[in-house]
Amino acid sequence: xxxxxxxxxxxxxxxxxxxxxxxxxxxxxxxxxxxxxxxxxxxxxxxxxxxxxxxxxxxxxxxxxxxxxxxxxxxxxxxxxxxxxxxxxxxxxxxxxxxxxxxxxxxxxxxxxxxxxxxxxxxxxxxxxxxxxxxxxxxxxxxxxxxxxxxxxxxxxxxxxxxxxxxxxxxxxxxxxxxxxxxxxxxxxxxxxxxxxxxxxxxxxxxxxxxxxxxxxxxxxxxxxxxxxxxxxxxxxxxxxxxxxxxxxxxxxxxxxxxxxxxxxxxxxxxxxxxxxxxxxxxxxxxxxxxxxxxxxxxxxxxxxxxxxxxxxxxxxxxxxxxxxxxxxxxxxxxxxxxxxxxxxxxxxxxxxxxxxxxxxxxxxxxxxxxxxxxxxxxxxxxxxxxxxxxxxxxxxxxxxxxxx
Amino acid sequence: xxxxxxxxxxxxxxxxxxxxxxxxxxxxxxxxxxxxxxxxxxxxxxxxxxxxxxxxxxxxxxxxxxxxxxxxxxxxxxxxxxxxxxxxxxxxxxxxxxxxxxxxxxxxxxxxxxxxxxxxxxxxxxxxxxxxxxxxxxxxxxxxxxxxxxxxxxxxxxxxxxxxxxxxxxxxxxxxxxxxxxxxxxxxxxxxxxxxxxxxxxxxxxxxxxxxxxxxxxxxxxxxxxxxxxxxxxxxxxxxxxxxxxxxxxxxxxxxxxxxxxxxxxxxxxxxxxxxxxxxxxxxxxxxxxxxxxxxxxxxxxxxxxxxxxxxxxxxxxxxxxxxxxxxxxxxxxxxxxxxxxxxxxxxxxxxxxxxxxxxxxxxxxxxxxxxxxxxxxxxxxxxxxxxxxxxxxxxxxxxxxxxx
Numbered sequence: 001x002x003x004x005x006x007x008x009x010x011x012x013x014x015x016x017x018x019x020x021x022x023x024x025x026x027x028x029x030x031x032x033x034x035x036x037x038x039x040x041x042x043x044x045x046x047x048x049x050x051x052x053x054x055x056x057x058x059x060x061x062x063x064x065x066x067x068x069x070x071x072x073x074x075x076x077x078x079x080x081x082x083x084x085x086x087x088x089x090x091x092x093x094x095x096x097x098x099x100x101x102x103x104x105x106x107x108x109x110x111x112x113x114x115x116x117x118x119x120x121x122x123x124x125x126x127x128x129x130x131x132x133x134x135x136x137x138x139x140x141x142x143x144x145x146x147x148x149x150x151x152x153x154x155x156x157x158x159x160x161x162x163x164x165x166x167x168x169x170x171x172x173x174x175x176x177x178x179x180x181x182x183x184x185x186x187x188x189x190x191x192x193x194x195x196x197x198x199x200x201x202x203x204x205x206x207x208x209x210x211x212x213x214x215x216x217x218x219x220x221x222x223x224x225x226x227x228x229x230x231x232x233x234x235x236x237x238x239x240x241x242x243x244x245x246x247x248x249x250x251x252x253x254x255x256x257x258x259x260x261x262x263x264x265x266x267x268x269x270x271x272x273x274x275x276x277x278x279x280x281x282x283x284x285x286x287x288x289x290x291x292x293x294x295x296x297x298x299x300x301x302x303x304x305x306x307x308x309x310x311x312x313x314x315x316x317x318x319x320x321x322x323x324x325x326x327x328x329x330x331x332x333x334x335x336x337x338x339x340x341x342x343x344x345x346x347x348x349x350x351x352x353x354x355x356x357x358x359x360x361x362x363x364x365x366x367x368x369x370x371x372x373x374x375x376x377x378x379x380x381x382x383x384x385x386x387x388x389x390x391x392x393x394x395x396x397x398x399x400x401x402x403x404x405x
Numbered sequence: 406x407x408x409x410x411x412x413x414x415x416x417x418x419x420x421x422x423x424x425x426x427x428x429x430x431x432x433x434x435x436x437x438x439x440x441x442x443x444x445x446x447x448x449x450x451x452x453x454x455x456x457x458x459x460x461x462x463x464x465x466x467x468x469x470x471x472x473x474x475x476x477x478x479x480x481x482x483x484x485x486x487x488x489x490x491x492x493x494x495x496x497x498x499x500x501x502x503x504x505x506x507x508x509x510x511x512x513x514x515x516x517x518x519x520x521x522x523x524x525x526x527x528x529x530x531x532x533x534x535x536x537x538x539x540x541x542x543x544x545x546x547x548x549x550x551x552x553x554x555x556x557x558x559x560x561x562x563x564x565x566x567x568x569x570x571x572x573x574x575x576x577x578x579x580x581x582x583x584x585x586x587x588x589x590x591x592x593x594x595x596x597x598x599x600x601x602x603x604x605x606x607x608x609x610x611x612x613x614x615x616x617x618x619x620x621x622x623x624x625x626x627x628x629x630x631x632x633x634x635x636x637x638x639x640x641x642x643x644x645x646x647x648x649x650x651x652x653x654x655x656x657x658x659x660x661x662x663x664x665x666x667x668x669x670x671x672x673x674x675x676x677x678x679x680x681x682x683x684x685x686x687x688x689x690x691x692x693x694x695x696x697x698x699x700x701x702x703x704x705x706x707x708x709x710x711x712x713x714x715x716x717x718x719x720x721x722x723x724x725x726x727x728x729x730x731x732x733x734x735x736x737x738x739x740x741x742x743x744x745x746x747x748x749x750x751x752x753x754x755x756x757x758x759x760x761x762x763x764x765x766x767x768x769x770x771x772x773x774x775x776x777x778x779x780x781x782x783x784x785x786x787x788x789x790x791x792x793x794x795x796x797x798x799x800x801x802x803x804x805x806x807x808x809x810x
Binding site: 016019020050053054056057058059061062064065066068069071072075076078079080082083084086087093094096098099143144145 | 421424425455458459461462463464466467469470471473474476477480481483484485487488489491492498499501503504548549550
């Protein structure tokens with residue numbers, strides 16, 4: 001049977017009239033397949049409202065209870081969509097994550113899906129019903145409610161598509177796909193028609209917010225094509241799959257940027273073994289992710305060591321690095337958050353002469369200074385001044401002719 | 406083990422600060438028993454808001470989906486109370502009806518509890534935890550969510566108390582117990598210290614809104630004492646039990662009244678067998694409950710037949726009775742909703758000479774005309790003009806010296 005899984009995000013179901021729109025879209029999709037499973041998020045700001053309600057009662061609410069509370073957001077949307085489908089004559093049934101057979105690890109607020117027992121869903125599909133599943137949630141062995149953390153509903157959708165051997169998984173959102181650059185900065189930016197899982201993962205890691213990496217990873221592991229589309233129009237969107245069309249390979253796919261970046265430089269660090277562990281160990285213990293790292297070896301046996309973190313982690317990091325500098329015999333540290341990250345993403349670009357050169361020349365021509373550079377097989381990232389990020393993204397988008405897609 | 410079950414209604418958990426108050430009360434009760442199960446309702450108007458949301462999507466939403474939706478109201482309160490308990494150092498865990506083992510019939514929106522599998526609750530109690538159960542909900546054989554209809558959370562509480570062989574069940578509400586009369590009409594009215602299940606059932610049937618009869622029936626069937634108390638103060642409240650103190654028996658317990666009453670009189674009905682069925686059959690089919698019935702046999706082989714219904718059912722009833730009158734050869738009908746019901750309730754009152762006489766004399770002395778009278782073993786009800794109901798209740802409360810309790 002050719003099943004289809006569709007996921008609608010919070011902005012797509014934010015009001016009763018938007019839910020009616022989703023119902024119509026689901027109805028229209030019915031003729032293209034043998035059955036549809038719809039995964040829904042919580043309406044609009046519901047999750048934030050529930051979190052703030054919890055914090056009025058407990059500064060540090062137990063995770064298990066938070067999961068029980070937060071899961072209600074999606075559990076409200078699912079029957080509302082089922083009712084809306086019924087109102088236009090489409091037989092539908094809503095299921096919680098538990099009822100849908102989504103079994104997760106025990107770790108609350110960031111549970112991982114360990115198994116999907118799809119019997120109930122298959123039974124309802126066989127009866128000709130649309131199955132509406134509350135996203136973001138599952139149940140552990142004890143049948144306690146768990147939630148899947150950030151990107152949870154996308155994860156639910158791709159995992160269900162995999163378990164049901166769906167043809168593909170459609171992710172409906174409030175934008176028209178994965179863009180070649182942020183359209184708020186580059187008005188000519190267009191949705192990328194096809195992108196590989198690996199490119200999408202890199203893209204998400206350096207600032208593209210449309211898809212959370214977790215769902216993409218599951219798609220990659222099980223070869224499940226993910227189609228990112230707008231719930232408000234019928235444009236083509238972006239297909240994330242293993243093999244984008246051959247002629248599209250080895251070129252720049254898009255420009256990502258991220259302004260939630262801060263840089264810390266440890267000054268005149270003695271250059272001896274164990275230093276990196278002494279610096280990055282304590283940060284990791286405090287769940288501060290370190291991104292780009294650069295070491296400038298000096299001539300006097302010391303080195304300046306710079307690294308970037310999320311600007312939102314800067315305050316927590318500063319509490320640690322003073323002590324660290326002291327303990328390793330460095331001369332102290334400097335910190336700044338006036339920086340940004342701009343990245344060029346595309347498969348195999350390091351093997352394509354000229355892509356990196358174009359990036360550096362374009363930034364130089366625009367008078368933009370590069371503080372740090374980091375590269376992977378499919379990405380080049382430069383750290384620049386934050387106030388130049390808009391100029392940089394626009395110039396790079398033009399330089400790689402991404403508006404010609 | 407001596408367990409205690411407490412239930413807090415919607416007004417008792419309407420805001421975060423009220424939930425904190427409930428948490429403190431639960432903590433205080435801990436020293437009186439070996440473990441507490443708390444049943445909670447949805448916060449304030451949550452259920453009404455969910456119903457109105459549903460009706461914006463579907464005029465006649467499928468009952469199964471309504472249950473899924475409405476159950477979230479209680480599922481939100483339960484973890485909030487558990488968090489609030491955690492915040493004051495009391496270990497607590499929230500459970501949905503399904504997780505709490507509440508198994509119901511399949512009939513959505515008015516499911517009946519068929520079994521309680523208390524293993525999970527007992528396990529958590531054994532670990533020293535307060536167990537907070539979302540009221541009003543359960544799950545059917547297929548593990549679909551069901552709701553228990555009106556009075557659902559009270560029913561959950563008394564049923565759980567029975568399954569756990571609790572010492573008693575405490576129902577916390579926004580009033581100080583079951584009053585000898587409505588305190589908005591009789592300021593001197595006081596909570597009745599003890600009342601039997603049978604009296605409470607009669608009392609509820611004729612207008613006392615504090616406890617829904619379903620929960621009282623379960624209490625009676627399993628001999629589970631129910632203590633109705635205010636969540637906002639420490640006054641004694643009302644204990645509903647099998648044997649109120651002996652010296653309290655055979656006296657008037659309280660005065661109830663009900664203004665949601667309408668009367669229909671079928672005029673000059675031919676007095677022959679089958680007439681009652683012809684009149685009341687169609688009303689029952691349309692779920693219109695008939696209350697007091699009075700037949701005045703005339704001398705010409707016809708009879709005027711009067712009966713009362715809820716005023717809110719009057720419009721639906723009028724659609725039927727014209728046709729019924731025609732089909733049975735009556736002369737038509739008259740309808741009025743300018744009436745009210747006033748009742749005196751107390752065990753064994755029919756065997757106590759003078760109670761009925763006092764009622765009739767008191768109303769007569771106040772110049773209040775009695776239209777219909779109906780009686781049971783423990784209740785006398787008079788139908789009177791609606792505009793005299795306040796005078797009637799006040800006069801009767803004085804006549805039976807209920808302010809002397």
